[in-house]
Structures are given as structure tokens and as C-alpha cells.
Amino acid sequence: MTRADAATSSSAAGLGPHGERAAGPELAALTQSVREEARSHAFEVALLLHTRASDWSRRQIAGIEASLAEAGAKISDIIDCEFSPSAQVAAIDRLIAARPDAVIAIPVGGTVVTDAFRRLATSGVRLILLDNVPSGLLPESDYASAVSCDNFRLGQIAAELLSPHVPPGGRVCVAAYSVDFFATAQREIGFDKWMRCERPDIRLAHLKFETPARAVEVIATYLEKEPEPDGVFIVWDEPAVAALPVLSACKRPPAMTTVDLGAAAAAALGEGRILCGVAAQNPFRQGAVAAAAAILVLTGRSVPSWIVVPALTATPRNASAVYREVSGAETLFTSSPVA
Known part of the structure; x- marks a missing residue:
């Protein structure tokens, strides 16, 4: 292990x-x-x-x-x-x-x-x-x-990491993939179920994007109609990182979580500003x-x-260690293999 x-x-x-x-x-x-x-x-x-x-x-x-x-x-x-x-x-x-x-x-x-x-x-x-x-x-x-x-667990982790940054009765925007894709759908389901069980006071709004390139446009359009959400969850890191400038432009930038810890996400997480946590594969x-x-x-x-x-939990405090592991620095298998 x-x-x-x-x-x-x-x-x-x-x-x-x-x-x-x-x-x-x-x-x-x-x-x-x-x-x-x-x-x-x-x-x-x-x-x-x-x-x-x-x-x-x-x-x-x-x-x-x-x-x-x-x-x-x-x-x-x-x-x-x-x-x-x-x-x-x-x-x-x-x-x-x-x-x-x-x-x-x-x-x-x-x-x-x-x-x-x-x-x-x-x-x-x-x-x-x-x-x-x-x-x-x-x-x-x-x-x-x-x-x-464990994509369902990834969604749960993202919700757990975001929850402390959302006040009672706050609003959270969930930006999910519109394509019929099991992994991202499980993340969205896991996130929603955790929030409904643990933070039923939070109001969730759901957006869909069909390609990563379209995610920023979809989020920007939402922010024009519903400014200053308290939190944002985007189902993987590439569109999440792309959305950071748009979220930074908000008068009161929201906290955000996502899934996957690429180099850009790790750097943003280390800054400890908008991106407050990552559920990492x-x-x-x-x-x-x-x-x-x-x-x-x-x-x-x-x-x-x-x-x-297993899914991993990355925060500003352990981002470097988790980043090393997801990059392949850790041992691949430690349990006894089967013949």
C-alpha cells in the first residue's frame, strides 16, 4: 500500500x-x-x-x-x-x-x-x-x-473539500461534461449526493459543456446571470484551470474544487487562492x-x-507530495501479485 x-x-x-x-x-x-x-x-x-x-x-x-x-x-x-x-x-x-x-x-x-x-x-x-x-x-x-x-469517491472528495468554504445557504455551481461518459457522470453524482446528505442548505446549479474548450464560455455566461457564487466544482482540471481567470474577475471570487492534479492545477492549488482542493486520480x-x-x-x-x-486528496498543504505520486514517483505495486 x-x-x-x-x-x-x-x-x-x-x-x-x-x-x-x-x-x-x-x-x-x-x-x-x-x-x-x-x-x-x-x-x-x-x-x-x-x-x-x-x-x-x-x-x-x-x-x-x-x-x-x-x-x-x-x-x-x-x-x-x-x-x-x-x-x-x-x-x-x-x-x-x-x-x-x-x-x-x-x-x-x-x-x-x-x-x-x-x-x-x-x-x-x-x-x-x-x-x-x-x-x-x-x-x-x-x-x-x-x-x-474511484470516480464516485472523487466527487465526494471534491464536495468535502469545497464545503468549508461555502457559508450556510450558499450557492455552488457544478460544471459537468455533457457527453455520456461514465467516469465524469460518477463524479457529478458523488458530488451531488454528498452535498445533499451533508450540506442540504447549499443550493446547487448545474451547467454542461460538450468540450473542454467550451467550459469557460459556459461558466462565463452563467456568471453574467448569477454573479458571485460561493463555490464552483468542475469535473476535471483542464477546464477548471482554464476557468480561473474568469473566476478571478468576480468581485468576490468563489472557492473551487476539481478532479485531477496536472501541473497547472498543482501550481494553482499551491497558491491557495481560488482552487482550494483537488480530488486526484x-x-x-x-x-x-x-x-x-x-x-x-x-x-x-x-x-x-x-x-x-484509489482516489487521492490534495490540498494546498500536501499538493507537492500528491503531485509527485500521481507523476509516477511512488511504487506501483506493493501487495503480493497473483500467479
Whole structure:
């Protein structure tokens, strides 16, 4: 168990897309014998991502690459879909023709990409999903495993961190992703449920943005109609950081929390002004776990259908330590791996 794990719940707060209870990341650890077996095959794994532009994605790629290298495998391709479902569908068809041994993917939509991912599965390419499981895809038949952070808990953490900064009867704006995306939806649900249970006095307003670039415009429009909210929650750090100048321009800038601790978010958190807390994923470790799950599947072993990496809590006081961990500086696995 890493230092950050010790500060989190021993079990996930949320369930998987099919109601699964979460399995811990130690269940995807690789033994030496599995690594040696995998090296004899020299597996190739393609990555199909929503974006390569964020710190979160770069760390996840680094975790995947490090874990594959331990098993003598390599990344054959990294595809950036730029949050476009149509681009992802086209990329899947190219991957079916290219036939890598496995694909690690973040689906960028719901039902709109389901058929394409099902075609990939029936082509014989093994599929590991990250964070999002489109409606209609089933474990075992369509994908081997989905690896995620505890996104419901991330939403709860963000609410807990924001609550002390909101006065009784205060207003909080929740800016969420409009795309059918399991991970961000779970964050919003977790945030809302915590607030309803623990701070029913707070009035919540919900906004939706379809792309990160649109988030600032949506928030600015809201502030014109409803100036000076007491708090803001934005479901991940890229649009949250982009919104900081708009929030700073308020006569009474609100406190804000978000999810993910990229470099810009870590710097803003360290300043201790508007961004008062971050519910952090561990993308390096998540990538490493996903890669290990792919190796286990490719060597004929079973893996849990829903694997969850614990959520972390970042505040101005511990931002540097959490930032080091999510960057990959901590030990990936410390529990005894399964054979």
C-alpha cells in the first residue's frame, strides 16, 4: 500500500458500470513468471485515447509504457481522438486492420461508439478499457477489463473539500461534461449526493459543456446571470484551470474544487487562492495497472472486469507530495501479485 492509499478508503465508494464491486489494483500485478512468458511473445499494444494533450494522458501513457516494458511488450501506436467519437470510430476500423495484440482505450462517447468497439472485440484484438464503458458493451464478451479511479469517491472528495468554504445557504455551481461518459457522470453524482446528505442548505446549479474548450464560455455566461457564487466544482482540471481567470474577475471570487492534479492545477492549488482542493486520480498507476491487465489477458489469465485505483486528496498543504505520486514517483505495486 502506498502512502496515498493509506489515506483513502480500503474499498471503492462507487460500483462499476454493470454494478460490479471493485477489485483492487494488486489483482493485476505481474509475477516474474508471467513477465518471462510475455517476453517470449513480444506483444504489441495500441493506445486509443481521448486526448494526448493533458498531463493526465501523458502520465497514463508513461505508466502503460513502463508496465509493458517489464513484460517485453511495446506500444505499437498512440491515437489521439481529440474528444471526437467519429474520429474514434474511424481509428477503431484502422486498428482492426492493423491487428495489434491488444488495445487499451478510453471511449469518448456512449452508444455512438459501442458498435465500433464491439467490432474490435470480435476481430480477436483483446480490449482493456479506461474509465468509460459505453452502454451495451459487456465484460468478457466485449472487453476483458475496465480500469478506473474511484470516480464516485472523487466527487465526494471534491464536495468535502469545497464545503468549508461555502457559508450556510450558499450557492455552488457544478460544471459537468455533457457527453455520456461514465467516469465524469460518477463524479457529478458523488458530488451531488454528498452535498445533499451533508450540506442540504447549499443550493446547487448545474451547467454542461460538450468540450473542454467550451467550459469557460459556459461558466462565463452563467456568471453574467448569477454573479458571485460561493463555490464552483468542475469535473476535471483542464477546464477548471482554464476557468480561473474568469473566476478571478468576480468581485468576490468563489472557492473551487476539481478532479485531477496536472501541473497547472498543482501550481494553482499551491497558491491557495481560488482552487482550494483537488480530488486526484493516479494516472501513472492506472496506466500501469491497465497494461498489466492486458499482459495477463494475453498470456491466458483472467482479470477482474472492474479494477479501481484509489482516489487521492490534495490540498494546498500536501499538493507537492500528491503531485509527485500521481507523476509516477511512488511504487506501483506493493501487495503480493497473483500467479
